[in-house]
Amino acid sequence: MNQPVPLVEMRNISKHFGGLQALTDACLDLYPGEVVGVLGHNGAGKSTLMKILAGAQTASSGEILINGDVADIQDPNDARAYGIETIYQELALCGNLDAPSNLFMGRELHKWGFLRKREMRREAAEALSKLNIRIKSLETDVEMMSGGQRQSISISRAVHFDAKIIIMDEPTAALGMEESKKVVDLIQDLKEHGIGILWISHDIHDVYNFTDRIVIFHGGKNVMTARTKDFTQDEIVSMIISGTPVKKEAAV
Amino acid sequence: MNQPVPLVEMRNISKHFGGLQALTDACLDLYPGEVVGVLGHNGAGKSTLMKILAGAQTASSGEILINGDVADIQDPNDARAYGIETIYQELALCGNLDAPSNLFMGRELHKWGFLRKREMRREAAEALSKLNIRIKSLETDVEMMSGGQRQSISISRAVHFDAKIIIMDEPTAALGMEESKKVVDLIQDLKEHGIGILWISHDIHDVYNFTDRIVIFHGGKNVMTARTKDFTQDEIVSMIISGTPVKKEAAV
């Protein structure tokens, strides 16, 4: 078989927190230029799996391959080195800092260690304007912003730097319609640039229309991995809720 | 005119944070047994208005009437005394405590000041089960829970005590389909019991189907208050985005 090498392959990832088993032999793969929807009920383990890929947590067992090679992701810096960017469900912003500071956190523009504040401000304004978000003053601390404004900053940050893999954990949960639309457009745009996207969402409609494949989890276990269009929306919904795969001839 | 007295009437509420004007003469009313959808783009001021009603913030100017009488809401306790319960967009949970503790926070069941832990556990389990949420152990600290699990706790808390007015600020943002469905059912149920509900959401579909009236904000100002079914979904979307009311003969 002459399949291309997957950008990411997560194999048999298990994770337990003390006595609680959050993930059991979870598997997932992602190819370049592909949008994969990660689905599942609340508490299914989606965010946990994504955090493991992002280096925010470490798996109890299992392995991760990036471009076909085993990758050792111990912390967020390792993940970044592999070109993985993440929009965390909890947003991961420093409330005490303003939007540009959050956007460039850990990757500040500088000259000999001196911050280039003006450039960062300009670039941040530009990046945010792409999402159509109205932020009255870029100097406001993020903790004073509305839920949607904060989410936009988090999204802008993930897409601003050249990533190869972007993890989006419910990126549009707090966004308005117009803003959500922008994010979906953005996803299409990134996809065209060959970036692989893992997209967690509870909005089955968006997922159905804009993902190439879906992975469904239930209670920390894989239920099904398939091309999105192989199933109807209702079938997908039923799999998410019941946790048992719908039998199909066309299933991959 | 023989109109019933509104449960809540907010008149000409303005709010500025330092130099930033978040609300300008915002008005809103809510009748018993009514679900009012509060709509607007990100940063429109929806949460700010709700926080003012909930006593979490105080208005710079304007007045609030509860059952036709001017109400002085200075802090969350005042709001509670009027029977107002709130699901905050930021959830307002103590991450260091478990679900029952959060559910009963400030209203612990007790006998002569001694906690009735077992009763609280039992009631909490019951309340959460209504929302169909899977929480593996009620002893887990809330900060270790998934986004959806946390949101469910916040919802359960608001509906568990006998409220007259419930503010729901994007209550289903982090919920799965099934769980969202439960919340919508819950709203219908509460409505039948004569409770007034203010529901902020960006999900125009749900809002359209399950609200009696809508209030649209744009940049901190009222755009339109109307019976939901007087407009089409598309018209509502266009008002949210443009901020200008669609002209209609039928407008209230």
Added chain:
Amino acid sequence: MTMFEKIRTYPLTWIVVVALVLAFALTMASPYFLTSGNINNLLKQVSIVAILAAGQSMVIITGGIDLSVGSVLALSAVTIGWLIQADVHPLIATFCGLAMGTLCGFINGFIITRGRIAPFIVTLGMLGIARGMALVITGGVSYQILEPLFLTIGNSKFLGLPIPIYFVIVTYFVIHIVMHYRVFGQHIYAIGGEERVARLQGIKVDREKLKVYTISGFLAALAAVVMVGRLAATPPSVAQGIELQAIAAVIIGGISFTGGRGLVLTALVGALIMAMITNGLNILGISSFWQQVLIGVVIIAAVWLDNLKSAARQ
């Protein structure tokens, strides 16, 4: 959770193990350590810091700090001494001493909650104010207290244990009940976890904090009663810097400055560890130069050992 898991994750388990390790090391190092006489000593010596640590741990769980306990202790002690000197009945004097400490704690809490001033600043201010008042009242003089009441507290035993340890037991028993079985304790944990949320959920944050600081003041005064018993005197300069010991006991026990977490009982073990270190070094006759070095090393090592539990948990 299995029983083993439960024991392993219970906050007391590891710190008690650390204490036992230390006790074992000291027993090996000196034949005098594990004598009944010395255990009695240890119990007496730990009592004052332990009582202060109980109050301090409540304060720290709310996310605050109380630097004034040493000075409040001194002020309460001299109040007792001064009244006894003036021929007031010792029980009334004791009552007034307790009232004085409680008042200081109340003032701390009042200023912190009404003035919205950081606890560090307010209690630092009180540290100066209470100490100064103690000196002003006495003119710097230490009264000798030969009342049988206090001599009994300081020197007698009951059921084979020195009296001060009963003060400690009662204190921790009550505080443990309050923190884990009463609504008030529940509120304290909520406030320490996220004060904003506690406020939104209708907890009377200011009132509860006021109570906590008042209790801390009361316990400082209770410690003063033990101190007067032990010294049979009320020197106004007593208990300088003891606040750092009380705070260290709390933190060694595993209660964190971030608030909202921890078991008050661990502070007792923390206090015991601190007392064992000094007692052990005194017994070993280690030069006081090296003592300071060793106390520093052992404190860090004890907490490091205690931290291994989280490593084990991962």
Added chain:
Amino acid sequence: MTMFEKIRTYPLTWIVVVALVLAFALTMASPYFLTSGNINNLLKQVSIVAILAAGQSMVIITGGIDLSVGSVLALSAVTIGWLIQADVHPLIATFCGLAMGTLCGFINGFIITRGRIAPFIVTLGMLGIARGMALVITGGVSYQILEPLFLTIGNSKFLGLPIPIYFVIVTYFVIHIVMHYRVFGQHIYAIGGEERVARLQGIKVDREKLKVYTISGFLAALAAVVMVGRLAATPPSVAQGIELQAIAAVIIGGISFTGGRGLVLTALVGALIMAMITNGLNILGISSFWQQVLIGVVIIAAVWLDNLKSAARQ
């Protein structure tokens, strides 16, 4: 924002106003306060705490605390004294003293970050260790330092101002630049704001914290150089309890324990307020009994006044 609004909300504005109010009150109270001699005194007296407060404020902005600065100062001072006593060239001795303080700070940071131990405990441990080492090195003896280098630092003036104040100016200039114009400073604010987030965003939290504690150690050693100049001696018992003053200066300035916020320059004003209080009370000849009371009251009042700014903002 209007210009007025900007000035009004700038963190320095109110605390400077508080300082001016205090200075005015003291000038009214005593004819000696606003004499050039006394202003010189004040500048000399504030210098040591001010230098320590600069380091402390960085530490506090990361959400930590450094209790060891007083002891580290003493250890650096006796290192200098001991080497000079042994006929080492004073510049080399100074260098070694600075290295010693820096090393202590590094050890603090190392244990905090590697051992995941609370800064309070580690620096409390170091408080004992460094003080003990200072005593061990010297055997408790204070060396007399009559090197012109140090006598100049302690007693000379340059452009009409005492030399120590230049140490302060340079320190605050550098730290201000670092905190507000360099990537490192940006990282410190991020870590203090939300350490978890900083880590997720790829900031090398441990490395940055290590640097901060190392800088605090270095500044303690720098303060030691000034101290040696002022005392012309290196008593190992010097600077006991000065950490509380440094911390108080930081908090009075308006930097909060929660971390992530505040302007380092306010710590300088905080230190100045503290120094003015003591100096003023000394000048007024108030008995040291009442002094403690008044210092406590004025500290609380100063912060309360400063808090009015937030009230005004609401």
Added chain:
Amino acid sequence: MPATAQDFSLSFIVKDMTNPYYWRMGEGAKRAAEELGIEMNFVSAATNGDIEGQIAVVETELVKSPDAIVLVPMNGTALIPKVMEANSLGIPVITADTRVDDGPGKVETFVGLDEEESFAGMAEWVVAQIGGAGEVAILEGFRGSSTAELRLNGMMRVFNSYPDVEVVASIAADWDQEKGLKAAEDILQAHPEVDAILGTNDLMAMGAVQAVQGAGMSDQIIVVGDDAIPSALASMRAGGGLNATIDGNTDQVGYEAVMAAYRFVTEGVELDEWIVVPSSILEPADVTDEYLAARGIELD
């Protein structure tokens, strides 16, 4: 220089007014000031050990340009620069109770007892009480203070000269009563055979008395202190407590120091290098009503 007493001003700077020891020195100084009809500022740092605090106090006093300064330096070396500063301002400095080290600072005279000799005397007294042989323990003052060092040296010199006397423990209790109590309790555990505990001040000694009484060993162990503070005297008078203390006559130190300063400034006489104030060992029998009356102390 002022010719009359009315405008003569004097600054008397002690270590720590909260200690009864310096309180008593102040009493003597005030008596002298009253007799002379001069103005005196009696001041100190907030706590003993706060060297910078005392330096700040000296600096402040110098701003007021007094005619003379009496200084009880907290540290023998660290106060030299301030003495020099006074010298350069032409303000004469007299030290009392504690010396400043030899060096560039010019001190007109030192008024005080000989710490080393006083404690050597106390050590001799203890050796005599225990019959020339036995175990003794010492509660030291604040390590690094010159007073603590002199006192320790005086005692060690004597004890070392008796081969049958063993110093089994020497613990720093920082002049503090509670620390003295704890240290003494621990000493009694490790060395139950100890025959005498020497506190280098009365506060620590009183702590030791409590420890000894708590252990029920009052009959076997001698406890001695220094400073003759009121509670120590009370304990001696009550019996069964403290066995002896050194009376350093600190009120006389204060008195003599003020007198010397006045004479030096107004009469311009050269002062002796050391104005010695004698000390004595007080035993319970010495604490008579007359003694207490002379000290102005009421005990009940």
